[in-house]
Amino acid sequence: MTTSPFTADDATEDELADYYGLVLADARAERPDDPEPTYDSVIGRLRTPFTALGRCVHTAAYVDGTLVGLISAGLPEDENVEQAILDVKVHPEHRRRGIGTALLGAVLPTLVSARRTLVAGWGLIDGKSGAGWADHLGFRVVYRQVLQRLEVATTDRELWHVPPPPGYRAVRWVGTAPAALLESYAQARSAIHDMPSADWSYRPPSWTPERIRRAEADLRDRSVEQRVVAAVHEESGAAVGLTELEFYPHRPEFGYQQETAVLAAHRGHGLGRFIKAHMMNWVVEERPGTTHVWTTTADDNEHMRRVNKQIGYTTVRVTINVELETDALRI
Ligand SMILES: CC(C)(COP(=O)(O)OP(=O)(O)OC[C@H]1O[C@@H](n2cnc3c(N)ncnc32)[C@H](O)[C@@H]1OP(=O)(O)O)[C@@H](O)C(=O)NCCC(=O)NCCS
Incomplete structure (x- = not known):
């Protein structure tokens, strides 16, 4: 497994297709009742992240040349400048092999050099993989919210x-x-x-x-x-x-x-x-x-x-x- 910085604009078609495949597989596994994400919405979100996240930097994980994981760190630039808001996704077929944790380790120097003293994750689902992973790493639950549609x-x-x-x-x-x-x-x-x-x-x-x-x-x-x-x-x-x-x-x-x-x-x-x-x-x-x-x-x-x-x-x-x-x- 290797990791390297990732941007949508520099990525190959294959990398973008791999990334879409992993987001779709994750959505099907963990949020089957939500409308399925489209290719354009998944790749578009890399280019235009949610406003609250600020500027986002990404690092990808590869196994045998296939992109199997991505970590995105949102670095707000006006308020909350001490925070990094992380979103990590690993393809369901490659989980529990340390890839999520390795991605976090890979992005850490960027967080430190951007003086982000607090790391956060938003919108995790109780009882699902992200919450278990965050708990394992020592994160504390600071807020509960309802997602409404x-x-x-x-x-x-x-x-x-x-x-x-x-x-x-x-x-x-x-x-x-x-x-x-x-x-x-x-x-x-x-x-x-x-x-x-x-x-x-x-x-x-x-x-x-x-x-x-x-x-x-x-x-x-x-x-x-x-x-x-x-x-x-x-x-x-x-x-x-x-x-x-x-x-x-x-x-x-x-x-x-x-x-x-x-x-x-x-x-x-x-x-x-x-x-x-x-x-x-x-x-x-x-x-x-x-x-x-x-x-x-x-x-x-x-x-x-x-x-x-x-x-x-x-x-x-x-x-x-x-x-x-x-x-x-x-x-
Ligand atoms: C969360 C996620 C990124 C973890 O990736 P991963 O590569 O499987 O994580 P790791 O292998 O580094 O896991 C390290 C440890 O975290 C804990 N952990 C990971 N997944 C877990 C789960 N589903 N349930 C409970 N604990 C879990 C375990 O202690 C694990 O060690 P172990 O496998 O030796 O028991 C992955 O499950 C995923 O993509 N989930 C969907 C997206 C998501 O929820 N992301 C988090 C938002 S920030």
Whole structure:
């Protein structure tokens, strides 16, 4: 077995096919009820990783010239710069031979030189291989979340007929927040810091108008479409809540929920449900090819879970996030 740095752009067709084969085999073995990943979505995700991961570096493992494993390390660059978020996959036929651990060892010098003192794994499934492996390596569980899915075709659209709560209206945009709302939108987004996050070290951005413009530019650079619905308080003209979806170029039929937040002073009026319902009406109107919207929320975030249920989301599974100090890794 050998390891070497890997990028999608430099990889051969065979390497990309091997990688797709391993992701598909893993999905079939561990998440058989999920829609199967397509080749384009798997390779596209290497080129356009999820926003929260930041820049990603990859190392591949080979046995007899075949790519059988890949580790990706997300290196956030604005906040959470002390963290590396790892995703390791080994082909099911090559597991329990030390390849996952060897990949972790291979990427370690990069993590150390990038001053990543904390390593994390997100979305592991209790009782499945990743959780067992992480436990063996000494990772601790820091957060439990539910993965929820909205199946657009089968959801009763009556659930999305939610009138604006009195005194509020919806304002929506793709990619660039209107200048007149930018200041209040940044304040409303900061309410995301109120979400329950147990012992998870990951911190959402400290939103300012400047930070929002930078995030918008980053999404544009990566060809990620961001749709935002804000709740505007009629009396003050301020944005007091928002919900945000991202659509990635390689998986245009999926929407990925990002932040949903309502300022504390405006909670309890049904704004969360209103803006999420408004978002779904807008999505089916302008992106009729959308088949699923995916979201995660803390398993103890009762309010968000209730809102999601009202909109038609169902819970797919409970997952865990794990963390360990880099210098405590036992490899
Ligand atoms: C997690 C994964 C990368 C491990 O790869 P691997 O090459 O099989 O791991 P290793 O051989 O290095 O395992 C080292 C030790 O971890 C533990 N371990 C690995 N898989 C395990 C499992 N399914 N159940 C319990 N413990 C496990 C064992 O202690 C193992 O040592 P042993 O085989 O001598 O008992 C692989 O199972 C995988 O691709 N899973 C799906 C993707 C995933 O969940 N990735 C983790 C997200 S970060």
